[in-house]
Amino acid sequence: MNWYLAALKNYAGFGGRARRTEYWMFTLVNFLAIAVLVGIGMAVETMVPYYLYWIATLVPALAVTVRRLHDTGRPAWWLLIALVPFVGGIVLLVFLATQGEAAPNKYGANPKSAPLAA
Template sequence: MDWYLAVLKNYVGFSGRARRTEFWMYTLFNSLATLVLYVAGMAIDTMVPYFLYSVATFLPSLAVAFRRLHDTGRPAWWLLLGFVPFVGGIILIVFLASEGQEEANRYGANPKAVPAA
């Protein structure tokens, strides 16, 4: 849960790098919250909470994906690969699941080497 809250606190932090754990833990909690709100919305016949949550988490989700790609040494433009049917999403998942660069790159120091705050 700490990873999820850390991403929400840094909701417009598009620069820097994000560890795999940060990205995937945020994605897990975000997906679970989205699923719960969707099912609850279907049960009470209103999707307003689901849509509000989706809009509220759009920027943090985009920012953490940017930082995750930066950790692998790729610019954020690679996110556009997700629009390519079939293979684009698969390639993007592989990039997001890849280990980050050990050394510092043009986006900053290795987040594994930086002590947690």
């Protein structure tokens, strides 16, 4: 949960790098929250809570994805590869799952060398 909250606190931070753990834990908690909200929405026949949550987490999700791409040494423009039908999403998934560069790159120092700020 700390990784999710850390990504939300850095909601508009498109600079720097994000570890795989930060990205995937944010994605997991986000997916679970969406699943719960969709279930609630189907039960009460309104999807308003889902839409509100989706709008609230759109920018943090984009920011942590961009930082994750930065950790692998790729610019944010690589996010657009997801628009390529069929293979684009798979290529982006591979980029997001790839281990980050061990050495500092042009986006900052290795996030593994600094502990998560509480």
